Amino acid sequence: MRTPKLRAVLLTIALGSVPPAFAADEATMIADAADRLAASGKSLVIANDKLHALLNDADPANDPVLISVCAPDDYAKAHLKGSINIPRGAFWKPVNVAKLPAKDKLVVTYCYTGTGAIGPAVVLNLMGYNAMQLEWGTMGWSKNDAALGPATRFPESQQDYPVDTVPTATAVTYARPLVATGKANLAEVLIARGDAVEMADRAVSMTAEQVQAALTDSNPANDPFIVDTRLPADYAKGHIKGAVSIPAATLYQAGNLAKLPLGRRIVTVDYNGQTAIGASYLLSILGYNARGLQFGMMGWSKDDKLIGAARRFPADQRDYPIAALR
Numbered sequence: 336m337r338t339p340k341l342r343a344v345l346l347t348i349a350l351g352s353v354p355p356a357f358a359a360d361e362a363t364m365i366a367d368a369a370d371r372l373a374a375s376g377k378s379l380v381i382a383n384d385k386l387h388a389l390l391n392d393a394d395p396a397n398d399p400v401l402i403s404v405c406a407p408d409d410y411a412k413a414h415l416k417g418s419i420n421i422p423r424g425a426f427w428k429p430v431n432v433a434k435l436p437a438k439d440k441l442v443v444t445y446c447y448t449g450t451g452a453i454g455p456a457v458v459l460n461l462m463g464y465n466a467m468q469l470e471w472g473t474m475g476w477s478k479n480d481a482a483l484g485p486a487t488r489f490p491e492s493q494q495d496y497p498v499d500t501v502p503t504a505t506a507v508t509y510a511r512p513l514v515a516t517g518k519a520n521l522a523e524v525l526i527a528r529g530d531a532v533e534m535a536d537r538a539v540s541m542t543a544e545q546v547q548a549a550l551t552d553s554n555p556a557n558d559p560f561i562v563d564t565r566l567p568a569d570y571a572k573g574h575i576k577g578a579v580s581i582p583a584a585t586l587y588q589a590g591n592l593a594k595l596p597l598g599r600r601i602v603t604v605d606y607n608g609q610t611a612i613g614a615s616y617l618l619s620i621l622g623y624n625a626r627g628l629q630f631g632m633m634g635w636s637k638d639d640k641l642i643g644a645a646r647r648f649p650a651d652q653r654d655y656p657i658a659a660l661r
Contacts, residue, residue: 361514370587399441409484411660425456427530445469447486454616512622559600606645609635
């Protein structure tokens with residue numbers, strides 16, 4: 336016999352709205368939220384000149400909250416004036432989550448070169464914040480190498496590896512990952528998974544040299560599964576051999592996630608490294624073994640046609656002031 340409560344639940348399901356007690360599994364919750372963000376086309380990167388203009392327009396009401404994810408010692412040596420320090424590795428600890436501002440404030444995260452800060456920015460957006468990463472990090476903000484910490488300033492790491500124009504087919508489908516934090520809502524799930532990823536102390540990126548070495552070391556067992564997130568037209572102009580084309584706007588759709596092998600190293604690739612590492616961070620939260628290609632195709636090849644409309648560093652290098660605690 337169906338009780339009134341059960342009948343109400345069945346009616347709700349039939350109408351297509353699932354109540355909280357019958358919510359989808361956690362991995363699907365994350366993927367669905369990520370898909371909505373990716374499909375929205377919202378830019379998660381702010382150029383250094385635009386940020387500088389916001390901070391110096393004599394209107395403090397529109398000043399964003401600046402968060403450095405650099406190591407505390409590096410933050411102490413050089414940081415953007417007025418920024419707070421929530422380092423990667425501890426970003427999602429309760430004491431640091433408590434430092435986050437109200438959700439009506441623009442949040443700008445930044446790191447050394449524009450790689451480590453995009454992951455937290457992506458997750459903050461899924462939690463309802465308006466968050467962006469500073470393009471190129473402190474590398475693009477200042478010419479002072481003290482702000483770079485352990486990072487290498489581009490184009491010192493520029494490579495010119497070969498590319499392929501033959502598309503890679505994906506016939507195999509894989510099981511989706513299981514996420515089971517037991518938390519009550521999406522924000523809590525993201526914080527728990529984000530903390531687990533950070534606590535694993537894993538690098539968020541791989542250099543072009545590291546990816547090329549893995550692909551050419553005569554050991555196919557350690558070849559990464561490369562996901563090219565650029566537009567299909569740019570993928571067709573040239574891509575890393577073996578890379579699969581999954582545009583960023585559709586990466587989190589169920590059919591595309593099913594193309595990603597669990598357990599195998601996944602490397603996401605974009606134009607200049609400013610967004611694909613955010614994708615790898617979110618894939619790691621979903622349970623994949625993912626990294627982003629540092630500096631993207633810009634760092635892989637000197638061929639400008641491979642970076643689409645993106646800007647090649649250091650064409651937009653600035654030298655804005657930085658602050659220090661010591």
